[in-house]
Amino acid sequence: MAQRSLHERLQHEENPPAEADTKHLAVSHSAHIIGPMLILDKKHEGISMERFAHALKIPFNPRLTRTLMRLDSFTDLPVDDLKRYIKGLIINVDNTLAEPRSQEFSPEVMAKLEEIQKAMRVCFFSDSDDQRPQLVKTGITFASNIPNKPDPNGFKMAARLRLDLKAEDCAMIGSDYTKDGACKEAGMRYIHVKPISGPNEPISEKIMRCYGNMVASIHDRFRKK
Secondary structure, three states, X not given: OOOOOHHHHHHHOOOOOOOOOOOOOOOOOOEXXXXXXXXXXXXXXXXXXXXXHHHHHHHHOHHHHOOOEEEXXXXXXXXXXXXXXXXXXXXXXXXXXXXOOOOOOOHHHHHHHHHHHHHOEEEEOOXXXXXXXXXXXXXXXXXXXXXXXXXXXXXXXXXXXXXXXOHXXXXXXXXXXXXXXXXXXXXXXXXXXXXXXXXXXXXXXXXXXXXXXXXXXXXXXXXXX
């Protein structure tokens, strides 16, 4: 069967909620899950309680794994088609543009960022606060001093404060249903990219991504064609 056009995917996409549920779990101490051992804490190097709570919701809400499109690579993004339907794009960095904490980005990635800049409003929303020199040179702003993923407020604030747009006028492009995919709860569309992993990446991150991909795959089997 031929792949559906972007217009057809938009027509069949579920309508986002008018108001996203922005409540999140408050936690004052670290916790551990024995099973695989996943460290749960408020720091970037661990799995936050908010992310774990969002991950637990995904199996029971297929809307959270419904994507506008799925790409093998960020450089495959069809910018000319996309700009007809959204006004702004929010981009995850690690695992989406390059390996985690990478300071080098391929010429193809840099060329795609330039193409996006010419077509629509764009910003980075990364788990890391560092603004890597090669990305800074693009002139694309970083969404900082906002709630971390997967808090829906973070996506809303990135859209409003950095792009001067409503969340529903934007799409988030990322590689993890348990973090980037939470943009759906803010009313955004989600574009999923096959993750670029790295040798020094924590095993807990790989486990969470694999979990999200597995749930999305199960949802796909039961979704109406």
